[in-house]
Amino acid sequence: MTFLSIYRSLHRHYGPQHWWPGETLFEIMVGAVLTQNTAWSNVEKAITNLKRARALSLSKIAAMPVQELARLIKPAGYFNVKARRLQNFCHWLQQQGGEKIVQQWDDNRLRHGLLSVNGVGPETADDMVLYAFERPVFVIDAYTRRLFARLGLVGGDEGYETLRHLFESGLSKTVKQREEQVKLYNEYHALIVIHAKDVCRKRPRCGECCLRRQCAAVE
DNA sequence: ACCCAGGGTCATA
DNA sequence: TATGACCATGGG
Numbered sequence: 001m002t003f004l005s006i007y008r009s010l011h012r013h014y015g016p017q018h019w020w021p022g023e024t025l026f027e028i029m030v031g032a033v034l035t036q037n038t039a040w041s042n043v044e045k046a047i048t049n050l051k052r053a054r055a056l057s058l059s060k061i062a063a064m065p066v067q068e069l070a071r072l073i074k075p076a077g078y079f080n081v082k083a084r085r086l087q088n089f090c091h092w093l094q095q096q097g098g099e100k101i102v103q104q105w106d107d108n109r110l111r112h113g114l115l116s117v118n119g120v121g122p123e124t125a126d127d128m129v130l131y132a133f134e135r136p137v138f139v140i141d142a143y144t145r146r147l148f149a150r151l152g153l154v155g156g157d158e159g160y161e162t163l164r165h166l167f168e169s170g171l172s173k174t175v176k177q178r179e180e181q182v183k184l185y186n187e188y189h190a191l192i193v194i195h196a197k198d199v200c201r202k203r204p205r206c207g208e209c210c211l212r213r214q215c216a217a218v219e
Numbered sequence: 220a221c222c223c224a225g226g227g228t229c230a231t232a
Numbered sequence: 233t234a235t236g237a238c239c240a241t242g243g244g
Contacts, residue, residue: 036226042241043225077224077241085227121227141225193225200223201244213223222244230237 001151003170007184010191014198017190020131022047025099026058032127033085033119034076045075058098062090085119092117107135122160130189136181138167139189143196146211 021040022028027047034043049072050056061069070083092113096102102110110133114125126139140163149156154166168181175184196211 032225035224037224037239038226038241039224039243041224041243045242075241078226078239079241081227081239119227123226127225139225143225189225196225224241224243226239228238230235232233232235 001153003153003167004174006151006153007171007188007191010195011187014191014194017187017194019186019190020127022131025103025132027056028132029089029128030056030061030086032124032131033089034073034082035127036078036082036124038077042075042077046073049073049075058090058093061086062094081119085117088119089117103133107137110135111137122164126164130182130185134182136168136178136185138164138171138185140164140167141189141193142213143192143211144189147192147196150211 020028020031021044022031030050031043031047034046047056050061053072055061055064055069055072064087066083066087069086070079073079073082073086076082093099093102096113102113105113107129111125111129114120114128115122120128123139123141126137129135129137130139140160144167145154145156145163148154153170154163158166168185171184171188172181175181200210200212200215
């Protein structure tokens, strides 16, 4: 089995996912913070609240009292933490001159810039880099670790960057074009998440295919 | 009633 | 470097 053959199997089974759910670049970035260790259905409620309050914009979130922001995003959980994180991120983005400026940066500068924000870790940054800015980085999340550890392609306890490079180099042998990489990484991560949810709901704690925390041999 | 989710930070050793 | 505590809502 290879990284590419597994992708093909997932794609054949589930079909294209067209991620990320979100209408604008900014909405995708907000969603990336809100979905930290949280079910997407809860994030949707929070985003709906922001839209209804006409608060889903860089300037609004940056200027809003943090308490008010926390109230709006409450359904997403960890609302006090995430309100601070969202504002940290928006303040940073404003200081850089906004999306249009940051969009012109090269991949590495963009990634490191995002990572410099308190509350934006590797996965959140890469969600933004891949899905909002359409740059070729492979997103590593808990499901990805568990699934590929199960399949025996990785150990599972590697660091984030190590894993990311394993995936990227494993796929770059056949997919070399930058835009093709973006599409592939985009679909691949989406398929992994869909697959994990699918398998887990069907067979909780089966001890074999299930990717929940307690099922997985790793962790 | 329990398990967990598309993580990240901070304090401690 | 590596653990552990902490954050919190809502669905299965």
